[in-house]
Amino acid sequence: MACIAAVVGVGLGAAPQAVADRPAQQTRSAHPTHPTHPTHVVFPGESIQQAVDAAQPGSTVLVASGTYRESVRISTPGITLRGMGPRTVVEPAAAEAVAAEPAAAGAAAGAAAAGAAVVDPAVTKAADDCGGAGNGVCVIGTKDRKVEDVTVxxxxxxxxxxxxxxxxxxxxxxxxxxxxxxxxVWGIAQERSVRGVFRKNTARDNGDAGLFLANTIKAEQGATDTGGAVVAHNRLEGNRIGLTVRRLRNLTVADNHLTGNCAGIFVVGDENMPRAGALTVRDNLIDRNNKSCPKTARLDALQGTGIVLTGAEDTLVTRNRITGNAGASPLSGGIVVWKSFVGTTSERNRITGNVLEDNAPADLINTDTVGKGNTFTGNTCRASRPAGLC
Structure with a gap:
């Protein structure tokens, strides 16, 4: 078993302070005999998965800088999988390393953004086979018993x-x-989960969303309550969509920087009950999301989109700075309120106190003229469709 009994300086360079300060008796082998929570250290050439399999709840698997060609599945609660920074790299084994398929990723993106159920083979297999489904690190529970308190x-x-x-x-x-x-497909994704925290991550150049949070994409059902999930201080760049929040309620999206995507943020609902929404999008910087993405079977071409609310209700969009998002897509513009792609209206959403500049065809756009109770107040902007929203 390729795990090391103690943290040592040789081969690691400077150990992280949290490990360097840990009492020696708390840093043990992959087969602990001590009741304290051990740290399992993995070096290049060793198996992260073996260390994870040996870890008990409360343990840390510390992965040294280097490249690890494997997928890792975590189903034990309370485990922390931690690298030593960006130079700890997990990538597919050579035989599995295949370039992203833009058409497939685009189709998944379009269907997901449109609110339609999607049966993605990579998702349906993930619960059984993380690597076989083409995923890197998987954290997998069950419908009846969620896996708790895991950190990556x-x-x-x-x-x-x-x-x-x-x-x-x-x-x-x-x-x-x-x-x-x-x-x-996705940089970082979560389904059927509650109380998640996604903080200070970078998701760049992924085929669909950099960050994707959803109830489920395998079945038609109403939005689920996340219990207060948080998406904060992330950088989402060069993806098809920076962040997709799909058929969820009760979460906060705050202080993220989204740039160079085809679209910044999608908040997506549909006809199922309860409706998506009751969430907050605040204090984000959303600039120059002008990458061009082609039309799919479910979704028009994307370019120059800041924030889209489609089929959502009771969503607060406030104190965001949205600049330089310009395109000719039907969804282009700074903040766009759009009737859902299955005909569900957006209702009682509040767009207030945002600063919008140089978005085209307009800073604020409301195409959902049937939706009731959507309000635009206190925003700094120059152009809107229809006129009078600024």
Whole structure:
């Protein structure tokens, strides 16, 4: 078993302070005999999965800088999987390393954004086979028993045909300081989960959303309550959509920087009950999301979109700075309120106190003229459709 009994300086360089300060008796082998929570250290050439399999609740699997060609599945509660920063890299084994398929990723993006149920083979297999589904790091519980209190931190996940980090049936999952780059579908994704925290991650150049949070994409059902999930201080760049929040309620999206995507943020609902919404999008910087993405079977071409609310209710969009998002797509513009792609109206959404500049065709757009109670107040902007929203 390739785990080390103690943290040593040789081969690691400077150990992280949290490990360097840990009492020696708390840093033990992969087969602990001591009741304290051990730290399992993995070096290049060793198996992260073996260390995870040996870890008990409360343990940390610390992965040294280097490249690890494998997928990792976590189903034990309370485990922390932590690298030593961006130079701890998880990527597919050579035989599995395949370039992202833009058409497939685009189709998944279009269907997900449109609110339609999607049966993505990479998702349906993930619960059984993380690597076989093309995913990098998976945190997997069950419908009846969510896996609790797992943390994934301080590493890079890149080159997977599915998602860099994929979570299903989790409670209080934390993903922080993870760099998810050039994965075929999602950078970091979560379904059927509650109370997740996604903080200070970078998701760049992924085939669909950099960050994707949803109730489920495999069945038609109403929006679920996340119990107060938080998406904060992330950088989402060069993806098809920076962040998709799909059929969820009760979460906060705050202080993120979204740039260079085809679209910044999608808040997506549909005809199922309860409705999506009752969430807050605040204090984000959303600039120059002008990458061009082609039309799919479910979704028009995307370019120059800041925030879209479609089929959502009771959503607060406030204190965001939205600049330089320009395109000719039907969804282009700074903040766009749009009737859902299955005909569900957006209702009682509040767009207030935002600063919008140089978005085209307009800073504020409301195409959902049937939707009731949507309000636009206190925004700084120059142009709107219809006129009078600024």
């Amino acid at each position: 931190a301080n590493l890079t996940v890149t080159g997977f045909t599915g998602s860099g980090v994929y979570a299903l049936d989790t409670d209080r999952l934390t993903v922080r300081h993870v760099t998810a780059v050039k994965n075929g």
